[in-house]
Amino acid sequence: NAGVTQTPKFQVLKTGQSMTLQCAQDMNHEYMSWYRQDPGMGLRLIHYSVGAGITDQGEVPNGYNVSRSTTEDFPLRLLSAAPSQTSVYFCASMRSGQGNTIYFGEGSWLTVV
Amino acid sequence: KNQVEQSPQSLIILEGKNCTLQCNYTVSPFSNLRWYKQDTGRGPVSLTIMTFSENTKSNGRYTATLDADTKQSSLHITASQLSDSASYICVVSAAPTGGGNKLTFGTGTQLKVEL
Numbered sequence: 001n002a003g004v005t006q007t008p009k010f011q012v013l014k015t016g017q018s019m020t021l022q023c024a025q026d027m028n029h030e031y032m033s034w035y036r037q038d039p040g041m042g043l044r045l046i047h048y049s050v051g052a053g054i055t056d057q058g059e060v061p062n063g064y065n066v067s068r069s070t071t072e073d074f075p076l077r078l079l080s081a082a083p084s085q086t087s088v089y090f091c092a093s094m095r096s097g098q099g100n101t102i103y104f105g106e107g108s109w110l111t112v113v
Numbered sequence: 114k115n116q117v118e119q120s121p122q123s124l125i126i127l128e129g130k131n132c133t134l135q136c137n138y139t140v141s142p143f144s145n146l147r148w149y150k151q152d153t154g155r156g157p158v159s160l161t162i163m164t165f166s167e168n169t170k171s172n173g174r175y176t177a178t179l180d181a182d183t184k185q186s187s188l189h190i191t192a193s194q195l196s197d198s199a200s201y202i203c204v205v206s207a208a209p210t211g212g213g214n215k216l217t218f219g220t221g222t223q224l225k226v227e228l
Contacts, residue, residue, distance in 0.1 A: 004156075035218075042117065042202070042218030043157075090156055098206075099145050099164055102216075104156035 002026050006091050006105035013081040013112045021076040021108050023091030029103075030096040032074040033058070034066065036087040037107075043090065049074055050096065081112045115140040117205050117219035125225045130193055134222045136186040136203030144206040144215070148177050148188050151200045151221065160188070160201075193226045200224070 007022045025032065033048035045058030049068040063085060065077040074093075078085060091105040117138045126132050138146070145164045149157035161170045161177040163186070169178045174191045190197055200221040207215040 040220060042220045044218075045216070099162050101159045101162065102147070102157075102204075104158070106156045107154070 004091055004093050004103050004105040006089075006108050008108060009106070010109045011111070013078070013110065015081060015083060015112060017081050019078050019081065021078075021089055021091075021110070023074045023076065023105060024072050025074075025091075025093040025103070026072065027093060027095070027103065028071060029093035030071070031094045032068065033092050033094075034064070034074070034076045035090045035092065036060065037090060038087050046076065046089075078110075081110075083112045086110060086112045115205070115207060115217045117203055117217045119201075119203050119219040119222050121222060122220075123223040123225070125227060126193055128193055128195060128226050128228055131189065131191050132193060132224065134188045134190075134201050134203075134224070136188070136205075136219055138184050138186070138203070138205045138217070140184075140205040140207050140217050142208040143181060143184075144208040146177075146179055146186050146206070147204040148175070148186075149202040149204060151202055153199070157202055190224075193224075195226050195228070198224060198226045 004025045030051045034046040035043040037043050044060050047066040049055045052071050055066050089108045092102050094102045120135045147162045148160040151157040160175050163179045176189045179186045200223050202221045203219040205217050
């Protein structure tokens with residue numbers, strides 16, 4: 001059981017570069033999301049998707065794009081990396097409905113210099 | 114604004130001792146409350162989920178309580194082990210759907226268990 005798989009685990013970018021964080025889940029979950037976790041702050045929602053072809057913005061969407069072409073995959077794109085995007089990124093998935101378990105990936109550590 | 118506050122921010126206890134972590138929330142309308150354990154360098158892992166009608170829920174040595182009237186929850190850890198050293202995160206969902214986009218995360222309590 002792979003669960004939620006994120007790649008890469010670590011990445012260093014230069015300011016202005018673009019990159020894609022990959023996320024895949026094998027549980028056939030409708031809901032997928034991306035969070036960032038910064039010191040002293042709770043996880044903050046970047047973008048989410050309630051199903052293939054449907055995405056929406058979360059609390060901190062600026063500078064990020066997402067797409068959901070399949071149920072399994074939900075990549076997060078940084079368009080033009082900035083030092084403020086240095087953070088730990090978590091992908092999560094959940095079966096739709098109340099009270100269901102949220103499954104998180106192992107995280108992607110991104111540093112923008 | 115929906116908020117989740119956790120206390121204490123950090124805690125050090127001796128192995129074998131019990132401890133209780135607190136979570137106060139202002140999320141409204143309330144759907145459910147989750148506790149997660151996050152080991153250093155790892156993703157959060159679910160411990161418990163409680164809905165409005167549940168007062169307590171256990172998962173091994175972890176017992177969560179919920180008082181929806183006072184909007185408070187606690188996570189009690191019994192007979193702590195070194196492997197309990199982690200950050201414990203309280204997550205509250207807003208109704209009506211309790212969907213993933215309606216989650217408010219606390220900043221976590223950092224627990225360290227020492228010999």
